[in-house]
Amino acid sequence: xxxxxxxxxxxxxxxxxxxxxxxxxxxxxxxxxxxxxxxxxxxxxxxxxxxxxxxxxxxxxxxxxxxxxxxxxxxxxxxxxxxxxxxxxxxxxxxxxxxxxxxxxxxxxxxxxxxxxxxx
Amino acid sequence: xxxxxxxxxxxxxxxxxxxxxxxxxxxxxxxxxxxxxxxxxxxxxxxxxxxxxxxxxxxxxxxxxxxxxxxxxxxxxxxxxxxxxxxxxxxxxxxxxxxxxxxxxxxxxxxxxxxxxxxxxxxxxxxxxxxxxxxxxxxxxxxxxxxxxxxxxxxxxxxxxxxxxxxxxxxxxxxxxxxxxxxxxxxxxxxxxxxxxxxxxxxxxxxxxxxxxxxxxxxxxxxxxxxxxxxxxxxxxxxxxxxxxxxxxxxxxxxxxxxxxxxxxxxxxxxxxxxxxxxxxxxxxxxxxxxxxxxxxxxxxxxxxxxxxxxxxxxxxxxxxxxxxxxxxxxxxxxxxxxxxxxxxxxxxxxxxxxxxxxxxxxxxxxxxxxxxxxxxxxxxxxxxxxxxxxxxxxxxxxxxxxxxxxxxxxxxxxxxxxxxxxxxxxxxxxxxxxxxxxxxxxxxxxxxxxxxxxxxxxxxxxxxxxxxxxxxxxxxxxxxxxxxxxxxxxxxxxxxxxxxxxxxxxxxxxxxxxxxxxxxxxxxxxxxxxxxxxxxxxxxxxxxxxxxxxxxxxxxxxxxxxxxxxxxxxxxxxxxxxxxxxxxxxxxxxxxxxxxxxxxxxxxxxxxxxxxxxxxxxxxxxxxxxxxxxxxxxxxxxxxxxxxxxxxxxxxxxxxxxxxxxxxxxxxxxxxxxxxxxxxxxxxxxxxxxxxxxxxxxxxxxxxxxxxxxxxxxxxxxxxxxxxxxxxxxxxxxxxxxxxxxxxxxxxxxxxxxxxxxxxxxxxxxxxxxxxxxxxxxxxxxxxxxxxxxxxxxxxxxx
Numbered sequence: 001x002x003x004x005x006x007x008x009x010x011x012x013x014x015x016x017x018x019x020x021x022x023x024x025x026x027x028x029x030x031x032x033x034x035x036x037x038x039x040x041x042x043x044x045x046x047x048x049x050x051x052x053x054x055x056x057x058x059x060x061x062x063x064x065x066x067x068x069x070x071x072x073x074x075x076x077x078x079x080x081x082x083x084x085x086x087x088x089x090x091x092x093x094x095x096x097x098x099x100x101x102x103x104x105x106x107x108x109x110x111x112x113x114x115x116x117x118x119x120x
Numbered sequence: 121x122x123x124x125x126x127x128x129x130x131x132x133x134x135x136x137x138x139x140x141x142x143x144x145x146x147x148x149x150x151x152x153x154x155x156x157x158x159x160x161x162x163x164x165x166x167x168x169x170x171x172x173x174x175x176x177x178x179x180x181x182x183x184x185x186x187x188x189x190x191x192x193x194x195x196x197x198x199x200x201x202x203x204x205x206x207x208x209x210x211x212x213x214x215x216x217x218x219x220x221x222x223x224x225x226x227x228x229x230x231x232x233x234x235x236x237x238x239x240x241x242x243x244x245x246x247x248x249x250x251x252x253x254x255x256x257x258x259x260x261x262x263x264x265x266x267x268x269x270x271x272x273x274x275x276x277x278x279x280x281x282x283x284x285x286x287x288x289x290x291x292x293x294x295x296x297x298x299x300x301x302x303x304x305x306x307x308x309x310x311x312x313x314x315x316x317x318x319x320x321x322x323x324x325x326x327x328x329x330x331x332x333x334x335x336x337x338x339x340x341x342x343x344x345x346x347x348x349x350x351x352x353x354x355x356x357x358x359x360x361x362x363x364x365x366x367x368x369x370x371x372x373x374x375x376x377x378x379x380x381x382x383x384x385x386x387x388x389x390x391x392x393x394x395x396x397x398x399x400x401x402x403x404x405x406x407x408x409x410x411x412x413x414x415x416x417x418x419x420x421x422x423x424x425x426x427x428x429x430x431x432x433x434x435x436x437x438x439x440x441x442x443x444x445x446x447x448x449x450x451x452x453x454x455x456x457x458x459x460x461x462x463x464x465x466x467x468x469x470x471x472x473x474x475x476x477x478x479x480x481x482x483x484x485x486x487x488x489x490x491x492x493x494x495x496x497x498x499x500x501x502x503x504x505x506x507x508x509x510x511x512x513x514x515x516x517x518x519x520x521x522x523x524x525x526x527x528x529x530x531x532x533x534x535x536x537x538x539x540x541x542x543x544x545x546x547x548x549x550x551x552x553x554x555x556x557x558x559x560x561x562x563x564x565x566x567x568x569x570x571x572x573x574x575x576x577x578x579x580x581x582x583x584x585x586x587x588x589x590x591x592x593x594x595x596x597x598x599x600x601x602x603x604x605x606x607x608x609x610x611x612x613x614x615x616x617x618x619x620x621x622x623x624x625x626x627x628x629x630x631x632x633x634x635x636x637x638x639x640x641x642x643x644x645x646x647x648x649x650x651x652x653x654x655x656x657x658x659x660x661x662x663x664x665x666x667x668x669x670x671x672x673x674x675x676x677x678x679x680x681x682x683x684x685x686x687x688x689x690x691x692x693x694x695x696x697x698x699x700x701x702x703x704x705x706x707x708x709x710x711x712x713x714x715x716x717x718x719x720x721x722x723x724x725x726x727x728x729x730x731x732x733x734x735x736x737x738x739x740x741x742x743x744x745x746x747x748x749x750x751x752x753x754x755x756x757x758x759x760x761x762x763x764x765x766x767x768x769x770x771x772x773x774x775x776x777x778x779x780x781x782x783x784x785x786x787x788x789x790x791x792x793x794x795x796x797x798x799x800x801x802x803x804x805x806x807x808x809x810x811x812x813x814x815x816x817x818x819x820x821x822x823x824x825x826x827x828x829x830x831x832x833x834x835x836x837x838x839x840x841x842x843x844x845x846x847x848x849x850x851x852x853x854x855x856x857x858x859x860x861x862x863x864x865x866x867x868x869x870x871x872x873x874x875x876x877x878x879x880x881x882x883x884x885x886x887x888x889x890x891x892x893x894x895x896x897x898x899x900x901x902x903x904x905x906x907x908x909x910x911x912x913x914x915x916x917x918x919x920x
Contacts (some may be wrong), residue, residue: 002732002733002734002735002737003366003732003733003739003834004834005733005741005742005872006733006737006738006741006833007740007829007831007834008826008834009283009738009741009742009744009873010829010830010833011826011828011829011830011833012745012826013744013748014746014821014829015746015822015823015825015826015827015829016745016749016751016752016826017748017818018707018750018821018822018825018826019674019816019818019822020751020752020794021702021703021707022703022704022814022818022821022822022882023818024700024794026758027757027801027802027805027808028760028808029699031632031751031764032762034764034768034794035748035751035764035767036767036824038744038771039829041771042601042741042771042774043694043829043833045775045778045780045783048848050733050734050777050778051779052734053734053776053779058436058722058779058780058781059779059780059852059863059864059865060260060781060862060863060864061822061852061855061856061862061863062269062862062863065397066266067797068746070852071852074447074852074864075135075778075780076848077848077851077852077855077864077865078847078848078868079847080780080782081865081868081869081873082829082866083780084783084786084869085207085782085869085876085877086784086878087783087787088880088882088884089883089884090790091259091649091790092884092887092888093795093887094794095571095793095794095797095891096887096890096891097882098797098798099801099890099891099895100894101801101805101892102804102805102894102895103894103895103898104799105804105805106898107286107593108321109238110806111805111806112808113698113699114698114700114802116699118204
């Protein structure tokens with residue numbers, strides 16, 4: 001049943017992100033983007049399956065040389081690599097969106113998206 | 121004999137090649153570039169002539185790695201059409217420099233004309249359905265450029281758009297028909313033959329049963345009919361052809377009488393053995409005869425000589441379509457023979473109309489008359505070709521019209537079609553009466569009284585007369601010895617288009633038969649009605665004026681009016697420059713489509729969830745949602761930023777619990793940086809009092825999106841296998857031997873997927889440069905030191 005909680009949490013984060021995305025305040029729109037990208041990362045990682053964390057599941061192998069043992073229970077390293085990329089890109093996007101908002105405020109003196117648009 | 125691939129390819133490619141060079145040639149040769157075009161067309165004609173009598177497939181490797189080859193199929197029917205295009209093209213290029221003397225945009229004109237000729241040769245010889253479609257649409261595009269030659273003239277622009285809209289639109293229907301055909305061919309004949317028209321024509325029985333089994337027969341027939349009907353100006357989309365007469369006369373003679381509009385007819389002949397049957401008969405005989413009659417009536421209503429010829433062209437195209445529509449051997453003979461005859465006499469008539477307009481300075485039927493004294497040679501030519509158009513013996517048009525009457529009479533012997541068995545012949549005769557009428561009216565330009573207001577008429581230049589003269593002589597030769605034309609060209613065309621071909625014979629009738637009687641009725645009817653021409657003319661003109669919806673161009677006009685207004689209205693709603701509008705439509709549509717997709721595939725059935733998470737993880741995530749809620753409800757920017765940070769750190773803890781230490785480290789660094797940048801920026805900007813005006817609507821959309829994601833997570837994560845995937849296993853076992861590192865995630869990022877990470881770094885670097893640009897480069901203002909240090913932090917973050 002805990003799967004339903006996961007689905008509910010991701011759904012709730014998307015709903016909150018969407019709600020913020022529809023605000024008139026540009027800063028809140030950026031928050032919405034940030035929340036949605038966090039939720040998407042959580043979902044992506046969940047796709048690889050989440051097990052109780054133990055020393056076996058962490059995708060860092062023990063020892064050096066040729067005698068390397070790969071435990072069967074190791075967590076999916078592929079989704080982790082994907083999410084790691086996604087976190088960094090999401091950071092770039094958030095930072096850019098934020099500075100873009102700041103520049104919009106400098107140029108137009110407002111952060112109200114309903115006053116921006118093409119009918120200035 | 122098999123055709124020579126290099127020659128066939130040269131004949132198709134040469135016109136395009138020279139078309140590309142035409143702007144350069146125009147600089148060197150000026151207006152004489154037309155004669156260079158004539159040389160190319162003649163060369164093409166010569167190349168095609170060397171292939172006379174050959175039959176077979178020619179293949180040129182196109183994309184060898186995908187086994188896609190450009191196939192050409194050479195046979196009598198394709199060669200006849202391609203040679204008509206290049207042969208008449210030669211004459212048009214000879215005629216054009218004199219006619220177009222002093223006009224602007226000649227480089228464009230000749231480029232389009234040459235490209236058009238290449239497209240026609242291509243469409244005539246192509247055997248691959250995709251190639252046929254491409255060449256087909258290229259002819260429409262060239263036609264668009266040529267109709268709109270007078271770019272400053274609104275009428276010309278309107279006509280060009282109309283022709284484009286109708287013919288290119290029809291071509292899209294054709295494409296869908298081709299795709300259906302290729303689906304069936306891929307199943308029945310094997311994947312290699314999916315787009316191979318030749319293979320389909322060799323296995324007509326298998327293809328027909330395959331089409332009927334899948335229920336595609338009628339859709340394919342209908343779609344190909346729309347494609348061919350729009351191209352060949354059949355009722356009810358015949359209206360674009362008279363408007364296309366805004367083009368210069370050489371274009372009208374070439375594209376809109378001899379070649380482009382015949383592409384549809386040509387193609388019907390090509391697929392006739394594949395689809396012929398009672399449905400074929402009912403569709404094409406009806407459409408063809410309706411076009412023949414309606415357009416003959418409209419030609420009588422015309423006031424302008426080119427308009428008369430345009431409607432007459434549509435009417436004769438109807439005759440050819442009807443001919444191919446009749447399933448008997450006479451039907452194929454009508455279609456092929458009339459295609460040749462019509463190309464000869466109608467191109468000549470257009471060129472003659474061009475001479476009249478050029479020398480007498482008017483195209484109005486009411487202002488012209490008695491021109492035989494001024495233009496004696498032209499008048500003599502007109503006698504031959506106009507009487508041929510009217511189907512009067514012993515001129516060549518008569519023979520093919522006799523074949524149509526014969527085919528119409530025979531139709532009831534082949535299929536049980538009830539009353540249509542006598543309606544078809546009756547309509548054919550009725551339409552022919554008007555054909556005789558307008559042919560006589562055109563001839564009357566040269567006879568009778570010369571109107572006083574007609575000014576001085578110049579003698580036409582030699583090339584202007586030479587081009588129609590060649591066509592007239594050819595028409596006369598066919599008139600005198602039709603068997604010669606049959607032996608030389610028509611028979612092989614009939615062989616390709618008929619189901620069970622046999623030897624064809626034509627000639628002047630020596631004894632009475634029903635078709636002879638029908639011709640006699642049509643000719644006598646036309647002669648008797650001729651004195652009442654003006655009354656008929658006025659009567660037919662009154663109909664669309666009294667009842668606008670009776671004319672298809674009224675429907676076209678309404679549609680063209682409504683579409684832009686509807687488009688503008690829609691754009692104003694959907695594309696209004698407001699972010700929330702875009703977000704609303706995009707998110708709502710995505711959610712609706714995703715849910716509809718799940719519902720349609722019956723995925724929504726929560727039977728056992730494949731994913732289970734530990735309780736600790738669930739708790740951390742619930743705290744993250746609480747933080748998210750606090751962000752949404754925060755009244756100040758600072759509160760929002762801080763709660764957003766709580767959310768981020770909760771996600772970092774989630775990563776730790778999910779056995780992803782690298783993600784947790786990255787997330788912690790990123791969250792710290794985001795918090796700093798946010799704090800730096802919000803310090804500079806004022807608080808915003810978010811009014812709660814539209815909260816309800818937004819909440820509904822948010823819940824919808826959230827619910828969609830909820831369902832998606834449940835159904836899409838359901839089928840997750842218990843153990844790690846093969847890919848994951850691959851990276852895990854190869855990390856040390858091939859990457860030399862024990863941290864699988866790091867090895868994956870920097871080694872196995874190193875280029876992806878490079879791309880990621882490029883994105884972050886781009887974002888950093890953009891941020892720097894946005895902050896520093898503001899016309900004249902200096903950068904804010906506070907935010908700049910934030911940007912440096914951004915750059916630092918890239919090294920992760």
